[in-house]
Structure formats: C-alpha cells, structure tokens
Amino acid sequence: NAGVTxxxxxxxxxxxxxxxxxxxxxxxxxxxxxxxxxxxxGLRLIYYSASEGTTDKGEVPNGYNVSRLNKREFSLRLxxxxxxxxxxxxxxxxxxxxxxxxxxxxxxxxxxL
Amino acid sequence: GxxxxxxxxxxxxxxxxxxxxxxxxxxxASDYFIWYKQESGKGPQFIIDIRSNMDKRQGQRVTVLLxxxxxxxxxxxxxxxxxxxxxxxxxxxxxxxxxxxFGQGTRLTINP
Numbered sequence: 001n002a003g004v005t006x007x008x009x010x011x012x013x014x015x016x017x018x019x020x021x022x023x024x025x026x027x028x029x030x031x032x033x034x035x036x037x038x039x040x041x042g043l044r045l046i047y048y049s050a051s052e053g054t055t056d057k058g059e060v061p062n063g064y065n066v067s068r069l070n071k072r073e074f075s076l077r078l079x080x081x082x083x084x085x086x087x088x089x090x091x092x093x094x095x096x097x098x099x100x101x102x103x104x105x106x107x108x109x110x111x112x113l
Numbered sequence: 114g115x116x117x118x119x120x121x122x123x124x125x126x127x128x129x130x131x132x133x134x135x136x137x138x139x140x141x142a143s144d145y146f147i148w149y150k151q152e153s154g155k156g157p158q159f160i161i162d163i164r165s166n167m168d169k170r171q172g173q174r175v176t177v178l179l180x181x182x183x184x185x186x187x188x189x190x191x192x193x194x195x196x197x198x199x200x201x202x203x204x205x206x207x208x209x210x211x212x213x214x215f216g217q218g219t220r221l222t223i224n225p
Contacts, residue, residue: 004156033212041217041218042202042204042215042216042217042218043157043202043215044215045212045213048211048212050211056211058212059212090156090157092156097211098206098210098211098212098213099145099206099208099210101147101159101162102147102159102213103159104149104156104157104158105156106154106155106156107154107155107156
C-alpha cells in the first residue's frame with residue numbers, strides 16, 4: 001500500500017513551457033487535492049476533486065488545470081509556466097471529503113526559470 | 114475571511130522536555146481541527162485531530178487542546194525527541210466546507 005504517490009519529484013522548466021504533475025492514490029479515496037507550498041507559508045489549495053468526475057477551484061487556481069482521470073489519479077497541468085509558479089506541489093487524498101483526514105504525497109519541487 | 118495563524122514561527126526545546134505549539138483560528142464555525150507534521154523534504158503527515166465537541170484528545174506522546182472560547186488550539190508533545198524536529202501545521206475546517214485552512218507552520222528544533 002503506497003498511499004499517495006507523485007511524479008516527478010523534481011522539475012525545472014523555462015518560462016512558457018508546459019508540464020503535467022501526476023498523482024495517484026491506492027486507498028480507494030473519493031476526494032483528491034492539489035496544494036502548493038511556498039517558503040514560510042502554509043499550504044494553499046489549488047484545485048480539488050470531491051469525487052470522480054468532478055473538479056473545483058481552490059484558493060489559487062489561476063494558471064493551472066486539473067484532470068480527475070479516474071478514481072485513483074488526479075493530474076495538475078501548467079499550460080504556460082511562470083516564475084511565480086516555482087513552488088513545492090503536494091497532492092493529497094481523503095476518503096469522503098475535506099473534513100476527513102487528508103493523506104499527502106511526497107511532493108514535487110518545481111522551479112520555473 | 115477565515116484564517117489560521119500561529120503565535121510563534123520557531124520553537125527550540127531541549128531533548129526530553131515537553132513542547133507546546135500554539136495555533137489561533139478566527140472562524141467560529143470551525144468544527145474540525147488537525148495537526149500535521151512535516152519533515153524536511155516530505156509531505157505533511159497527520160498527527161492528531163479533534164472535533165469541536167471535545168476540548169482535549171490524547172495520542173501517543175501527543176495531546177491536542179481546544180479552547181473554543183478564545184479560538185485557540187495547542188499541540189503538546191511529551192518528552193520531545195530528535196525525531197520530533199519538523200514543521201508543525203494546524204489546519205481547520207467548518208462543517209460542509211470544501212477546504213482545509215492551514216496555518217503558516219511552526220518549526221520545532223530539538224537541542225541535545
């Protein structure tokens with residue numbers, strides 16, 4: 001039981017490039033989340049998916065898109081990366097919703113030059 | 114709007130002492146609170162949670178206290194060990210809300 005896995009672990013992009021961050025969970029959870037974490041700050045919610053087939057914006061959705069591919073997988077896409085998107089990105093999942101314990105992946109450290 | 118904050122950004126304690134990490138929240142409708150531990154280079158890890166109908170909950174070496182009157186949450190770690198070195202986040206959510214609100218975090222360092 002791997003929990004929440006994320007790929008890649010590290011990525012460097014140039015301004016304007018695109019990329020997709022992958023996330024998968026094997027806990028049969030219904031809800032999944034994408035957060036970003038900047039130095040000295042807590043986690044900020046980018047997008048979430050309360051259940052398979054649904055996605056909703058969080059606090060900081062601009063510049064991102066998401067896809068809930070199936071119950072296990074939830075991807076985050078940067079269409080045109082900007083230096084302001086340099087951050088550590090965490091995926092999380094919970095069984096029923098945000099009010100349940102969220103389990104986090106190990107994170108992707110993204111640098112945009 | 115809602116916010117969750119921490120009184121101290123850093124806390125340094127002697128190994129073996131007890132640690133107390135504090136958190137203030139502003140949303141009086143918050144009814145579920147969680148403490149997460151984040152070690153360097155890793156994702157946040159669930160430590161303990163508490164619902165608003167309780168004022169104290171104990172785990173293994175950790176205790177969470179909730180004071181709804183002053184909107185204050187604390188995490189107590191007994192007999193702090195080197196492995197407790199991490200950043201600790203509190204988070205809160207109100208019933209029916211769709212997202213957790215995280216505090217900024219407190220870095221706990223252990224002196225030998």
